[in-house]
Amino acid sequence: MPNAKAGGIxxxxxxxxxxxxxxxxxxxxEFWQKEGEKMALGLFRKAAEKIPAYKDFLKGNNxxxxxxxxxxxxxxxxxxxxxxxxxxxxxxKLCWEGKLENNTLLSVSSGSSGKxxxxxxxxNLEIETTITHAMIFKEFFTAADKSTLVINSFSMGIxxxxxxxxxxxxxxxxxxxxxxxxxxxxxxxxxxxxxxEVGGKYEQIILAGYPxxxxxxxxxxxxxxxxxxxxxxxxxxxxxxxxxxxxxxxxKNSGGSDVIHSxxxxxxxxxxxxxxHETPISIAIRRALSxxxxxxxxxxxxxxxxxxxxxxxPIYKFFEVADEELxxxxxxxxxxxxxNIHDSGKVLPFRDVLSIPELTQHTAVTxxxxxxxxxxxxxxxxxxxxxxxxxxxxxYPENIKAGLENDDITKLVSGRFIMxxxxxxxxxxxxEINIELKEGARPTNKIRKTVADxxxxxxxxxxxxxxxxxxxxxxxxxxxxxxxEKGDKRYVDTRSAKHRxxxxxx
Numbered sequence: 001m002p003n004a005k006a007g008g009i010x011x012x013x014x015x016x017x018x019x020x021x022x023x024x025x026x027x028x029x030e031f032w033q034k035e036g037e038k039m040a041l042g043l044f045r046k047a048a049e050k051i052p053a054y055k056d057f058l059k060g061n062n063x064x065x066x067x068x069x070x071x072x073x074x075x076x077x078x079x080x081x082x083x084x085x086x087x088x089x090x091x092x093k094l095c096w097e098g099k100l101e102n103n104t105l106l107s108v109s110s111g112s113s114g115k116x117x118x119x120x121x122x123x124n125l126e127i128e129t130t131i132t133h134a135m136i137f138k139e140f141f142t143a144a145d146k147s148t149l150v151i152n153s154f155s156m157g158i159x160x161x162x163x164x165x166x167x168x169x170x171x172x173x174x175x176x177x178x179x180x181x182x183x184x185x186x187x188x189x190x191x192x193x194x195x196x197e198v199g200g201k202y203e204q205i206i207l208a209g210y211p212x213x214x215x216x217x218x219x220x221x222x223x224x225x226x227x228x229x230x231x232x233x234x235x236x237x238x239x240x241x242x243x244x245x246x247x248x249x250x251x252k253n254s255g256g257s258d259v260i261h262s263x264x265x266x267x268x269x270x271x272x273x274x275x276x277h278e279t280p281i282s283i284a285i286r287r288a289l290s291x292x293x294x295x296x297x298x299x300x301x302x303x304x305x306x307x308x309x310x311x312x313x314p315i316y317k318f319f320e321v322a323d324e325e326l327x328x329x330x331x332x333x334x335x336x337x338x339x340n341i342h343d344s345g346k347v348l349p350f351r352d353v354l355s356i357p358e359l360t361q362h363t364a365v366t367x368x369x370x371x372x373x374x375x376x377x378x379x380x381x382x383x384x385x386x387x388x389x390x391x392x393x394x395x396y397p398e399n400i401k402a403g404l405e406n407d408d409i410t411k412l413v414s415g416r417f418i419m420x421x422x423x424x425x426x427x428x429x430x431x432e433i434n435i436e437l438k439e440g441a442r443p444t445n446k447i448r449k450t451v452a453d454x455x456x457x458x459x460x461x462x463x464x465x466x467x468x469x470x471x472x473x474x475x476x477x478x479x480x481x482x483x484x485e486k487g488d489k490r491y492v493d494t495r496s497a498k499h500r501x502x503x504x505x506x
Contacts (some may be wrong), residue, residue, distance in 0.1 A: 018077045024373040029349040036314025037071040040329040047335045052098040053089035079327050079338040092336045103333040107160040109270040119270045120333030128316050129273045133168035141234045144177050146203040152183040153209035165208050166395040199231045208236040212415050218253050230253025238266040241308045244290045245405035267308050272330045276312035281372040285365040297357045319347045345380040388421045388502050390431045397501040399463045403455030414438050418491050420503040434491050443483035452481040461473040
């Protein structure tokens with residue numbers, strides 16, 4: 001449809017996006033590596049001069065900024081994290097020129113890996129996230145050509161995802177795209193009412209939110225008799241990894257068919273906004289990996305589950321890997337240099353990934369390659385503190401999710417669960433999984449057995465270390481499966497869309 005907002009600044013904005021798009025498609029891996037290195041070294045020099053806390057940190061670690069002249073020198077600079085840097089200094093000392101008031105926004109981390117932390121954000125991060133969202137809307141969801149309602153179902157308030165999504169969608173609208181944004185937060189009834197009363201007036205809806213919560217919305221709509229297909233739903237996810245079965249489920253049950261262009265996941269954090277995000281080619285590659293252990297092994301080596309797999313722009317974020325953990329450098333209200341977010345992962349150049357012979361056998365990958373962004377890939381396995389330990393091996397939430405996302409099981413459960421490692425009176429270990437049922441369902445032994453069989457089957461298939469443990473211990477390795485009714489406050493915090501997968505998880 002014609003864009004009534006076109007003209008003036010919106011035309012310049014469109015030219016800017018077109019330039020970004022052409023650059024990402026035309027430049028090779030060497031260009032992006034050099035741009036990332038240039039950004040990281042420039043950020044280091046500025047921070048060493050203008051950030052009081054970082055200046056003191058370098059002095060305490062006997063680092064002379066004048067000697068850091070190359071990326072090789074840079075790789076020897078100590079990493080920073082919350083414990084060795086952020087919590088050691090007053091908040092204002094972490095900011096440019098020691099002034100907290102130089103920033104325009106404050107967000108709070110969710111506290112999933114420790115005590116919540118205040119994150120100042122400046123205009124540069126707002127511009128970066130706006131461009132990134134606008135590129136996703138324009139390139140993958142064709143929102144520049146379709147009237148689009150963005151329903152932002154991330155939590156609003158002090159957390160980053162809701163405000164960043166609202167601001168970015170609002171700016172994309174103000175600068176030319178035919179986008180309307182509404183931010184109901186985590187209120188299912190409000191979201192369904194919006195869809196029923198307003199959604200049909202737009203050519204498409206982008207439903208943005210936390211994956212399990214979005215699934216709740218789709219399931220609730222089906223129970224209400226909503227004909228999802230007529231709304232042309234697209235999904236923008238963030239905050240959590242999910243399986244390809246989950247992607248298939250939400251797209252199929254919302255009436256969609258083009259899975260690769262209908263659901264994009266963002267890898268982000270309160271620390272630095274958007275770090276990376278999925279693209280159609282990264283999704284096609286990930287789907288190929290999910291079907292081939294040999295291909296997955298060629299790309300990642302041994303892995304307990306399928307990682308988040310996206311592309312990132314080195315002009316915004318420069319990634320490194322040290323001891324299998326991701327480090328990144330990025331501008332922000334608090335600039336971060338070699339910041340260790342304590343996510344395990346791997347960085348892979350575009351050409352290296354696309355040169356894997358087995359990938360040429362996948363039609364979706366070869367069809368998308370020509371027009372794809374040539375940005376590097378990052379694979380993210382997540383934080384180790386989101387696991388439980390059982391007999392010394394790690395059990396990941398993704399291992400359990402796989403067993404709850406089979407077609408027969410999704411009819412029974414919501415997808416949420418809580419894992420916990422326990423000890424008997426004799427101090428022998430066992431572990432428990434408490435699983436939430438769908439609305440209206442009641443726990444029965446038949447349902448429990450059906451769910452348990454699926455969980456254990458997928459757990460053995462996805463986690464090879466557990467499979468070996470099961471061979472050795474037999475029944476003693478099996479989890480105790482318990483079911484609870486939807487919304488049970490002993491297990492689910494209904495005030496938050498972000499669920500805790502392990503009991504005791506901070």
